[in-house]
Amino acid sequence: MKVTELFKEGKFVVSAEVGPPKGINIDKMIEEAKEYLTGVDAINVTDNQSSVMRLGSLAVCKVLKDNGFNPIFQMTCRDRNRIALESDLLSAAMFGIDNVLSLTGDYTKLGDHPGAKPVFDLDSVSLLYTMGLLEQGKDLGGQDLDGEPPTFAKGAVVSPCSDSVDAQLVKMERKIKAGAQFFQTQAIFDSERYIKFYERAKEFGVPIQLGIIVPKNAGMCNFMNNNVAGISIPAGIIEELKADKERAKAGITGTEIAARIIRECKDYCQGVHIMTLGWESKIPGLLEQAGLA
Amino acid sequence: MLITQLKEKESIEALVNGKAFIINCFGCKEVHFPEKEAKEFQEELKAAGKVTEILTMDYICNPKNLELHLQNYKAEIEAADVVLVFSCGVGVQTVADFCADKKVFAACDTYELPGYQGVTPQLFDCDQCGMCFLNGTGGICPLTACSKSLVNGQCGGAKNGMCEVDPEMECGWERIQKRLEKLGRIDILKNAPVQIRDYSTDDATKEAKQSE
Numbered sequence: 001m002k003v004t005e006l007f008k009e010g011k012f013v014v015s016a017e018v019g020p021p022k023g024i025n026i027d028k029m030i031e032e033a034k035e036y037l038t039g040v041d042a043i044n045v046t047d048n049q050s051s052v053m054r055l056g057s058l059a060v061c062k063v064l065k066d067n068g069f070n071p072i073f074q075m076t077c078r079d080r081n082r083i084a085l086e087s088d089l090l091s092a093a094m095f096g097i098d099n100v101l102s103l104t105g106d107y108t109k110l111g112d113h114p115g116a117k118p119v120f121d122l123d124s125v126s127l128l129y130t131m132g133l134l135e136q137g138k139d140l141g142g143q144d145l146d147g148e149p150p151t152f153a154k155g156a157v158v159s160p161c162s163d164s165v166d167a168q169l170v171k172m173e174r175k176i177k178a179g180a181q182f183f184q185t186q187a188i189f190d191s192e193r194y195i196k197f198y199e200r201a202k203e204f205g206v207p208i209q210l211g212i213i214v215p216k217n218a219g220m221c222n223f224m225n226n227n228v229a230g231i232s233i234p235a236g237i238i239e240e241l242k243a244d245k246e247r248a249k250a251g252i253t254g255t256e257i258a259a260r261i262i263r264e265c266k267d268y269c270q271g272v273h274i275m276t277l278g279w280e281s282k283i284p285g286l287l288e289q290a291g292l293a
Numbered sequence: 294m295l296i297t298q299l300k301e302k303e304s305i306e307a308l309v310n311g312k313a314f315i316i317n318c319f320g321c322k323e324v325h326f327p328e329k330e331a332k333e334f335q336e337e338l339k340a341a342g343k344v345t346e347i348l349t350m351d352y353i354c355n356p357k358n359l360e361l362h363l364q365n366y367k368a369e370i371e372a373a374d375v376v377l378v379f380s381c382g383v384g385v386q387t388v389a390d391f392c393a394d395k396k397v398f399a400a401c402d403t404y405e406l407p408g409y410q411g412v413t414p415q416l417f418d419c420d421q422c423g424m425c426f427l428n429g430t431g432g433i434c435p436l437t438a439c440s441k442s443l444v445n446g447q448c449g450g451a452k453n454g455m456c457e458v459d460p461e462m463e464c465g466w467e468r469i470q471k472r473l474e475k476l477g478r479i480d481i482l483k484n485a486p487v488q489i490r491d492y493s494t495d496d497a498t499k500e501a502k503q504s505e
């Protein structure tokens with residue numbers, strides 16, 4: 001089911017993200033999804049995230065769908081040229097997978113196949129445009145599609161706490177003009193900074209899901225602050241995690257922090273998107289504390 | 294080696310809002326330059342009263358050399374609304390960097406011609422893509438200034454203004470953003486059509502060679 005329908009109904013849309021394993025055994029992933037993710041509206045499946053080779057996003061989306069979940073197919077432009085991207089979009093539509101999140105993708109060198117060829121034939125903007133074209137029964141080569149054209153809920157990402165926020169807003173506008181119908185943000189830890197961004201972005205009138213990561217410990221926060229683009233974790237949060245290491249380790253402190261950020265930003269977004277990083281088990285508690293369960 | 298070809302006349306004319314200061318570069322012998330077409334076109338612009346001066350020189354890609362020549366034309370550049378450059382992509386970028394508060398436009402597309410690469414000072418780089426994007430990016434080449442050669446704007450990977458691929462390199466799209474902001478022209482980026490590269494420019498190279 002298209003998440004755009006949910007936004008239209010005025011629903012506060014909650015999605016979570018799962019990363020496929022490096023291998024073909026996904027029983028554990030599906031079990032975990034059944035145990036912890038039944039309360040969410042949709043599940044993103046990452047596409048060889050951080051340029052680390054894994055089981056394919058499309059295949060995992062199909063399995064999730066067969067198990068009664070509503071998948072969001074993440075597509076990066078790093079590994080496929082326009083022919084392969086268009087073809088995979090058709091494949092997704094044939095399987096009834098109709099939520100697609102368009103991303104440019106991390107550079108190849110950052111992952112576990114640093115010698116791989118970076119493709120970037122299209123990018124997040126032109127991929128959105130391509131989806132729109134397919135919806136009209138055309139492809140990028142100018143040819144007609146056979147029969148009923150596919151339709152998608154077309155998603156994109158934006159990084160509200162990027163130190164290049166002006167460039168991010170321009171790109172966001174370009175994505176909307178290219179067809180983006182909803183946004184998921186990079187993980188937010190600084191509510192005030194996010195709200196400032198929202199005050200500028202709301203004029204576009206396109207629903208935004210607040211990106212959330214449950215922080216695990218101070219070390220993880222420092223690492224993200226230093227190495228992950230668009231992440232800015234205030235010192236206060238890091239102190240909170242340091243205060244009681246056992247509570248942090250059990251995920252109690254992190255869940256409290258994440259729930260608080262959601263509550264602070266709830267009036268400034270149309271949903272949340274939770275990147276679990278292996279902590280799927282924290283989601284039910286988080287949703288409850290945030291008042292979303 | 295490389296080949297330059299005039300962009301569509303209409304698209305250049307649309308850029309010249311007011312008067313233009315024109316720079317021709319006849320530097321590299323390796324470069325095929327559309328001399329005749331360029332001259333005809335420039336005569337037309339001149340007859341229409343849209344030109345403050347036409348400067349023809351060598352090696353505008355050498356910033357020192359460029360500065361030396363442009364010194365004598367301060368008034369003409371000042372009087373012009375745009376600077377129109379007929380050269381390869383490296384030349385246009387050098388001029389755009391030198392005249393950072395002026396609208397600098399490329400009148401040519403630069404194509405690749407297999408064989409020996411002309412010797413140009415490597416302050417700026419051109420990938421000879423055959424569909425020059427400089428007119429929408431404030432004169433900074435998105436193909437060589439961005440590690441992913443993105444043509445529709447910044448990816449999410451820039452940190453502290455630096456590129457995710459090389460933290461020593463300033464993000465090319467951050468530079469483009471700043472340049473366009475400085476020129477008060479961020480709108481051209483917001484309103485630009487979706488850009489998709491055409492990798493079949495070897496056909497155009499063939500055509501240009503035949504027309505020689």
Ligand code: SF4
Pocket residue numbers: 381382383402403404418419420421422423424425426427434435436437
């Ligand atoms: S966009 Fe860059 S690579 Fe393409 S012709 Fe212009 S300067 Fe050269």
Ligand code: SF4
Pocket residue numbers: 438439440441442443446447448449450451452455456457458463464465466467
């Ligand atoms: S960080 Fe900037 S220069 Fe690097 S790939 Fe992204 S947009 Fe291009």
